[in-house]
Amino acid sequence: MRDLRTRLSRITDLNHAAALLEWDQETYMPSGAAESRARQVATLRSLAHELLTADETVTLLEFAVPDSDIDADLIRVVKKDVTKATKVPSSLIAEMAEAAGLSKGAWQKARQTNDFDIFAPHLSKIVELAVRHAEALGYDETPYDALLDQYEEGMTTSQVQSVFSGLKDELVPIVKTIAEATPLSDSIVHGHFPKESQWKFGLDVAQQMGYDLNHGRQDVSTHPFSTAFSITDVRITTRIDPEFFNPGFFGTLHEAGHALYEQGIDPGLEGSPLADGTSLGMHESQSRLWENLIGRNRPFWQHYYPQAQEVFPAAFGGVDFESFFRSINAVAPSPIRVEADEVTYNLHIMLRFELEQDMIAGRIATKDLPREWNDRMEAWLGIRPENDAEGVLQDIHWSLGAIGYFPTYALGNLMSVQLFNAASDALPNLDQMTSEGRFEELLSWLRLNVHQWGRRRSADEILLDATGSGLSAEPWLNYVRKKFGDLYDF
Numbered sequence: 001m002r003d004l005r006t007r008l009s010r011i012t013d014l015n016h017a018a019a020l021l022e023w024d025q026e027t028y029m030p031s032g033a034a035e036s037r038a039r040q041v042a043t044l045r046s047l048a049h050e051l052l053t054a055d056e057t058v059t060l061l062e063f064a065v066p067d068s069d070i071d072a073d074l075i076r077v078v079k080k081d082v083t084k085a086t087k088v089p090s091s092l093i094a095e096m097a098e099a100a101g102l103s104k105g106a107w108q109k110a111r112q113t114n115d116f117d118i119f120a121p122h123l124s125k126i127v128e129l130a131v132r133h134a135e136a137l138g139y140d141e142t143p144y145d146a147l148l149d150q151y152e153e154g155m156t157t158s159q160v161q162s163v164f165s166g167l168k169d170e171l172v173p174i175v176k177t178i179a180e181a182t183p184l185s186d187s188i189v190h191g192h193f194p195k196e197s198q199w200k201f202g203l204d205v206a207q208q209m210g211y212d213l214n215h216g217r218q219d220v221s222t223h224p225f226s227t228a229f230s231i232t233d234v235r236i237t238t239r240i241d242p243e244f245f246n247p248g249f250f251g252t253l254h255e256a257g258h259a260l261y262e263q264g265i266d267p268g269l270e271g272s273p274l275a276d277g278t279s280l281g282m283h284e285s286q287s288r289l290w291e292n293l294i295g296r297n298r299p300f301w302q303h304y305y306p307q308a309q310e311v312f313p314a315a316f317g318g319v320d321f322e323s324f325f326r327s328i329n330a331v332a333p334s335p336i337r338v339e340a341d342e343v344t345y346n347l348h349i350m351l352r353f354e355l356e357q358d359m360i361a362g363r364i365a366t367k368d369l370p371r372e373w374n375d376r377m378e379a380w381l382g383i384r385p386e387n388d389a390e391g392v393l394q395d396i397h398w399s400l401g402a403i404g405y406f407p408t409y410a411l412g413n414l415m416s417v418q419l420f421n422a423a424s425d426a427l428p429n430l431d432q433m434t435s436e437g438r439f440e441e442l443l444s445w446l447r448l449n450v451h452q453w454g455r456r457r458s459a460d461e462i463l464l465d466a467t468g469s470g471l472s473a474e475p476w477l478n479y480v481r482k483k484f485g486d487l488y489d490f
């Protein structure tokens with residue numbers, strides 16, 4: 001067992017070293033170093049892959065005698081990792097990496113020039129490779145199952161379909177009702193918000209939530225993210241817009257939510273492949289819980305709005321609580337996913353989930369994708385993108401070969417409410433504590449029920465144990481009906 005642990009910790013170290021290089025690439029690396037950096041990351045990742053799939057690892061796994069429950073979980077989880085990693089021939093991995101490299105450049109150009117035709121042949125290639133990838137990985141019902149499983153282990157397409165279809169049927173009319181109601185003004189959050197003040201205010205709140213800067217730090221990047229190199233080094237990045245309050249502040253809360261998950265993993269798992277979030281959906285549930293269920297609720301701002309008024313006197317000094325609160329919760333269908341509000345966001349995801357399945361199944365030809373995209377946007381959100389740059393070309397994911405990734409965003413939203421409701425049941429004073437800026441008990445509950453497990457428990461198991469039920473859209477819908485029914489009078 002000791003030999004296995006040592007070997008797995010070396011693999012983990014290689015992966016974390018690669019992650020550190022990637023973090024540096026997005027934060028401090030001079031732009032001219034992109035090529036050498038890509039090579040260095042690829043070297044570390046392929047060394048880790050070779051070590052993981054080597055005969056010696058397989059033998060060690062076969063004969064390992066677990067000393068504890070953690071060992072038993074480690075053997076089970078890593079066996080699965082090895083099986084998956086060996087199913088895909090290295091020639092296909094290389095082909096996918098090359099296609100993604102070329103496709104990313106084409107996508108950037110296509111988006112800049114608003115010309116889908118530049119990206120179309122690359123996307124066709126990506127889809128063809130995704131189908132071959134799925135065939136190599138294997139699946140029970142549909143190739144999409146294998147793609148989804150890479151990001152949300154154990155979740156099947158039909159499970160997601162059944163949850164999403166109920167969600168869509170309920171949500172489309174809600175969005176329509178809100179679109180027809182008197183709009184809430186969000187003009188208050190647009191104004192002058194000095195960068196340094198935003199930086200400090202956001203980070204102060206993140207620390208009060210429990211984000212530990214002895215084991216973390218915040219830097220600037222174009223696309224905010226969080227990343228971990230060990231349980232003791234979990235970093236976040238943010239992007240500040242001096243004219244718009246929301247991206248910097250709520251982005252910081254979001255990434256800090258991800259970071260709290262990684263910082264809360266049982267220290268006993270340090271250095272092992274178990275010391276990671278269990279799925280992307282579960283990870284997103286943690287970021288969304290802090291960003292939306294805490295950060296966009298009333299009790300939170302009862303505590304923080306007076307502080308925000310002091311920090312941003314020009315923008316908020318003369319604005320009453322209610323106007324501010326409405327302004328951070330304004331709903332307005334927009335073509336852009338990353339700018340979407342809490343209510344419409346899931347529709348953006350479901351649109352991509354449907355289109356991905358259609359592409360993988362060959363039901364939609366690449367050339368018809370822009371029209372299909374726009375038609376569905378119009379049917380669901382009541383708006384039609386003016387061009388492909390703000391339509392089908394807006395996201396980077398497909399250009400990188402990431403098909404099956406999008407659903408995890410919406411799954412995270414749904415899980416966040418299920419978990420928050422369970423935490424509220426367990427902590428009857430949660431609102432009171434939030435209104436005093438006290439988050440220790442909520443964080444302890446999340447650590448106990450979600451964070452500590454790392455990959456020892458699946459997302460399904462965590463959800464079932466913590467909430468008593470499996471994945472469901474109903475709690476999220478009830479939350480939206482109540483919160484936005486109050487704000488929009490329906």
Ligand code: ZN
Pocket residue numbers: 254258284287
């Ligand atoms: Zn996230």
